[in-house]
Amino acid sequence: MSRVVNGTPVKIAPQTILDVRKAVAELDYRTQSAGRALRKGTTQIIAVLAANLGNPVMSAIASSIEHALRQNGYVMLLCDTHEQADIQDEYLREMEALRVRAVIMVVAVPSPKLDEFRQAGIPLVFVNRRDPVRSRFPYVGIDNAAAGRDVAGYCLSKGWREIAVIHASLVYSAGRERLQGFLDRMQHPEGGLHTVRQFGSSGLDHLRIGELAMQDVLAQPVRPDVVVCLSDLLAYGAYKQASGAGLSIPRDMPLISFDDGPLNQWIAQWLSAVRIPYELIGDAVIAALTAMLESQHGNSSRQDKSPPVHDHIIPHQLIIRG
Amino acid sequence: MSRVVNGTPVKIAPQTILDVRKAVAELDYRTQSAGRALRKGTTQIIAVLAANLGNPVMSAIASSIEHALRQNGYVMLLCDTHEQADIQDEYLREMEALRVRAVIMVVAVPSPKLDEFRQAGIPLVFVNRRDPVRSRFPYVGIDNAAAGRDVAGYCLSKGWREIAVIHASLVYSAGRERLQGFLDRMQHPEGGLHTVRQFGSSGLDHLRIGELAMQDVLAQPVRPDVVVCLSDLLAYGAYKQASGAGLSIPRDMPLISFDDGPLNQWIAQWLSAVRIPYELIGDAVIAALTAMLESQHGNSSRQDKSPPVHDHIIPHQLIIRG
DNA sequence: TAGGTTCATGTAAACGTTTACGCAAGATAA
DNA sequence: TTATCTTGCGTAAACGTTTACATGAACCTA
Numbered sequence: 001m002s003r004v005v006n007g008t009p010v011k012i013a014p015q016t017i018l019d020v021r022k023a024v025a026e027l028d029y030r031t032q033s034a035g036r037a038l039r040k041g042t043t044q045i046i047a048v049l050a051a052n053l054g055n056p057v058m059s060a061i062a063s064s065i066e067h068a069l070r071q072n073g074y075v076m077l078l079c080d081t082h083e084q085a086d087i088q089d090e091y092l093r094e095m096e097a098l099r100v101r102a103v104i105m106v107v108a109v110p111s112p113k114l115d116e117f118r119q120a121g122i123p124l125v126f127v128n129r130r131d132p133v134r135s136r137f138p139y140v141g142i143d144n145a146a147a148g149r150d151v152a153g154y155c156l157s158k159g160w161r162e163i164a165v166i167h168a169s170l171v172y173s174a175g176r177e178r179l180q181g182f183l184d185r186m187q188h189p190e191g192g193l194h195t196v197r198q199f200g201s202s203g204l205d206h207l208r209i210g211e212l213a214m215q216d217v218l219a220q221p222v223r224p225d226v227v228v229c230l231s232d233l234l235a236y237g238a239y240k241q242a243s244g245a246g247l248s249i250p251r252d253m254p255l256i257s258f259d260d261g262p263l264n265q266w267i268a269q270w271l272s273a274v275r276i277p278y279e280l281i282g283d284a285v286i287a288a289l290t291a292m293l294e295s296q297h298g299n300s301s302r303q304d305k306s307p308p309v310h311d312h313i314i315p316h317q318l319i320i321r322g
Numbered sequence: 323m324s325r326v327v328n329g330t331p332v333k334i335a336p337q338t339i340l341d342v343r344k345a346v347a348e349l350d351y352r353t354q355s356a357g358r359a360l361r362k363g364t365t366q367i368i369a370v371l372a373a374n375l376g377n378p379v380m381s382a383i384a385s386s387i388e389h390a391l392r393q394n395g396y397v398m399l400l401c402d403t404h405e406q407a408d409i410q411d412e413y414l415r416e417m418e419a420l421r422v423r424a425v426i427m428v429v430a431v432p433s434p435k436l437d438e439f440r441q442a443g444i445p446l447v448f449v450n451r452r453d454p455v456r457s458r459f460p461y462v463g464i465d466n467a468a469a470g471r472d473v474a475g476y477c478l479s480k481g482w483r484e485i486a487v488i489h490a491s492l493v494y495s496a497g498r499e500r501l502q503g504f505l506d507r508m509q510h511p512e513g514g515l516h517t518v519r520q521f522g523s524s525g526l527d528h529l530r531i532g533e534l535a536m537q538d539v540l541a542q543p544v545r546p547d548v549v550v551c552l553s554d555l556l557a558y559g560a561y562k563q564a565s566g567a568g569l570s571i572p573r574d575m576p577l578i579s580f581d582d583g584p585l586n587q588w589i590a591q592w593l594s595a596v597r598i599p600y601e602l603i604g605d606a607v608i609a610a611l612t613a614m615l616e617s618q619h620g621n622s623s624r625q626d627k628s629p630p631v632h633d634h635i636i637p638h639q640l641i642i643r644g
Numbered sequence: 645t646a647g648g649t650t651c652a653t654g655t656a657a658a659c660g661t662t663t664a665c666g667c668a669a670g671a672t673a674a
Numbered sequence: 675t676t677a678t679c680t681t682g683c684g685t686a687a688a689c690g691t692t693t694a695c696a697t698g699a700a701c702c703t704a
Contacts, residue, residue: 002692003653012653031420034365035690037356040657045399053388054584059381061403066375070401075416077367078400079392080385094397097352207588236588243591262376266529266558268589269565324662325683335682357660360689649702655695664687671680 003030012165022162037099044072047095051083051107055138055206055233060278068282072290074101081205085111092117102272102289107174107296108132123292125285128276130173134163138288140281142316144174146211146272150318151228151256154272156186160225161194166213166238167230169202175230178258182228197224202233210237217247223253232259235271250322272320284312327353353625357422364606368396368611369417373429377528377555378583382600383428383449390604394421394612405526407433414439416452429496430454435601445614447607450598452495460610461605464638465497468579470503472640473578475552476594482547488535488560489552491524501581504550511553519546522556532559540567545575554581572644582641594642604636614619623628 003010004020037043047070052057066076077100081088092113095103102123108114109134116126124137133139150220155163163186170176179198186196197212197220210229214237215229229235235257239249247253249270260273291310325332326342331408345351359365368391372380388398399422403410415434424445430436432454439446446459453459465560477485485508492498501520508518515627519542521535536559539549551557557579561571569575573594582595 006692008693011651016652030415031359032690033420034356034359035659036692038360038661038689039693040689041356041659042354053381053385054378056376056378056381056585059375059378062400065374066400066402075399075420076401077397078388079398080388093352098397099354217448237586240588240591262560263378263585267563269562328662330663333681338682354660357689358662360691361661361663450672508701645704649700651700652698654697657692658692659691661689662687665685667682667684670683671678671679672689673678674678 011079028303030071036072043099045077045079045097045098045100046102046104047091047100048104048106049078049079049081049088049091049108051081051109052204053080056263057232057259057278058128059278060262061276061281064154064278064280064282065104065106065127065285068286072154081109083107083109083239085109087115096122097122102293104285104289105129105131107172109172121296122322123289123296125288125292126264127285128174128207128279132172137147138292139176139311140288141174141311141314142274142276142283144177145181145184147258147316147318148178148183149185150316151178151258152182152185152191154256154318154320155226155228156191157224161192162224162226163194164217164220164224164227165196165198165200165230166210166217166227166234166236167198167200168209170208171202177229184278186270202229206233207237207240210234211241212225212237214238214241218242218247226256227253229257232261232264232271232273235273239270254322263322264319265294268321271322272318272322275313275317277316277320280314284314288312324353326631334434356468360487361389363421364423365421366396367399367420367422367426367492368423368426369399370422370426370428371401371403371410371413371430373403373431374526375400375402375419378585379554379581379598379600380450382584382602383598385605386600386602387426387428387449387607388604390608394608403431403503405429405431407431411435411466418442418444419604422547426607426611426613427451427453429494431494431518443618445611445618447610447614449603450496451606454494457609460579461633462606462610463496463634463636464598465635466499467503469504469506469580469638469640470500471507472638473580473596474504474507474580476640476642478513480548482569483514484544484546484548484627485516485518486542486546486549487518487520487522487551487552488532488539490524490556493524500552506581522552525558528553528555529559529562531634532556532561533563536560537562540564540569548576551577551579554583554593554595557595558590561590561592569581576644584615587643590643592644594644597639597641599636599638602636 001020004012004017043061044058048062048065053059070074079091089111104125106127107129108126117195118135126139128141130139167175199216201209203209229238235255249255255269255271257273260275264271324333325340326339362533370384370387372384375381380408384400384605391398401413410431411433411616427445428449429451440457448461452461489497521530521538525531531643551560557577564571571577580598586593
């Protein structure tokens with residue numbers, strides 16, 4: 001029975017197949033995952049630990065991943081870690097007990113349990129932000145450094161000289177690489193004369209950080225030609241502050257950000273941004289995942305070489321608006 | 323062992339408890355949910371079927387529910403039905419096989435499998451939109467009719483005479499009740515002279531519907547004093563269209579909507595809206611849920627009376643901006 | 645026809661947990 | 675002291691699935 005519904009690679013008489021099919025249809029039989037999970041020691045559940053579902057970009061990513069997982073016979077289990085190590089650990093423990101097949105970290109923070117997972121052989125995929133600890137697990141997302149360079153290139157092409165950058169914490173890969181790429185390109189010989197001032201603080205609420213940073217920007221003696229925000233939410237916060245101060249965006253002060261959530265084209269036409277093609281993330285995650293799962297199988301026989309998983313860089317695009 | 327970790331109501335020697343605790347701590351034992359699920363026939367998983375995670379209000383609601391469920395020892399499994407009956411059914415089938423403890427429908431559509439679920443005894447909670455079929459299952463959300471009346475009251479207080487309403491499909495409770503409440507109050511004796519014109523179409527993409535509806539509004543010979551949109555997304559679409567046509571919102575044309583997603587206060591200061599307190603939804607869902615689960619237990623003995631579950635109406639608030 | 649080979653299917657064990665049941669030892673009562 | 679009752683704990687069955695292994699039928703070959 002199990003052999004026919006699951007397509008076990010074993011010879012079955014055609015008649016038997018039909019008989020089973022009929023019985024299945026008649027009884028409306030549906031395999032119960034509890035029994036299977038117990039026997040096989042794993043499930044079809046894949047956990048997605050997202051840092052902040054209140055961020056439209058992240059829920060768009062979650063939505064894309066959910067769709068792709070479902071297409072491939074998995075079930076998504078979605079959690080919100082609020083970017084806090086203890087919550088992330090609690091969830092990871094829970095996922096362990098649930099015997100999930102894999103865990104997808106959409107913006108991870110370092111945590112003890114995550115260290116354990118890296119050892120334990122449970123496949124991990126890091127989306128949007130690389131593994132805080134250099135590891136053999138794949139990253140799915142844009143080339144943040146290149147995106148930073150693109151933004152810098154655009155600023156240079158516009159001849160902007162006075163530049164402000166608003167950032168949140170820079171200890172993680174995404175923000176750090178974006179800033180690094182931006183500064184690299186800016187310091188390029190052909191960059192000419194310009195000043196880049198940095199504003200921002202570390203913390204969890206990007207909206208608020210952006211708001212406060214813009215306050216600092218406006219308190220400067222000289223108003224920047226452009227303000228580059230390292231994420232959409234930072235730009236939203238900055239926008240509120242600047243608008244409240246009577247500035248018209250982008251006429252008085254252009255804003256450029258990274259992420260470009262799906263709502264921007266509707267209600268944030270004042271914002272230019274590097275767009276993460278979140279629709280593509282689901283498929284890329286699946287690709288990374290299946291590569292890992294297969295290499296995991298193969299490795300059971302020959303333990304020697306580490307799995308040949310690699311990052312999946314998806315193309316970004318600078319969208320100019322306003 | 324099971325007795326002590328689960329706190330079974332049975333006498334256990336204090337010493338044994340300590341011994342077990344020690345062993346659990348030493349071995350880092352964690353009960354595997356597969357075995358438990360198999361034995362008990364149910365899980366700690368609660369499925370949330372949301373119609374559209376791309377809608378910030380819905381992801382905010384999902385986030386709130388997730389938090390509340392976690393607090394109460396459940397695990398949330400989140401799906402996106404895209405408001406389509408066949409996808410919703412596919413998910414419901416999956417949840418059945420997973421033996422989820424309950425299903426929370428955040429904006430449900432009628433579907434055959436949903437009909438089965440109502441019979442099958444799997445607890446259901448309907449959030450934001452009532453069960454399309456009148457049923458004994460609880461609704462959690464705001465009083466949409468009252469919200470509609472509040473908006474009408476505000477319009478009357480401002481003395482607006484020419485009023486446009488933008489709506490999507492009106493076959494479901496939320497939109498229908500909002501519009502009904504609005505019209506009821508408008509037609510109240512003290513309402514005075516005014517005209518209400520309705521725009522909109524049915525479909526899944528509220529953003530696009532709003533955009534097209536606003537196109538129709540602007541094509542009218544007389545420009546309305548206010549445009550009331552039955553959801554945030556409709557307002558976003560309408561805003562884009564109106565802005566594109568050179569109008570300044572809200573100066574040239576105030577917009578009022580329902581939902582008031584968390585981003586509005588940051589980047590949609592031009593929008594007044596009835597706020598759903600999404601932070602409160604999680605707790606309300608838990609209340610509805612535990613009431614059902616308890617009444618379910620009690621009912622196993624006396625089948626006669628239907629469960630005394632009731633709706634949980636949470637307070638809304640009209641936020642005026644701009 | 646006997647022996648060997650393949651092929652399809654039946655059988656049973658195992659996964660980890662919960663819980664009904666029963667047993668032993670200690671406490672109480674006669 | 676013996677009989678009865680309580681208390682704490684050990685035992686085993688059951689949940690539904692997968693899969694290694696056994697069984698037996700049919701088919702081929704010499």
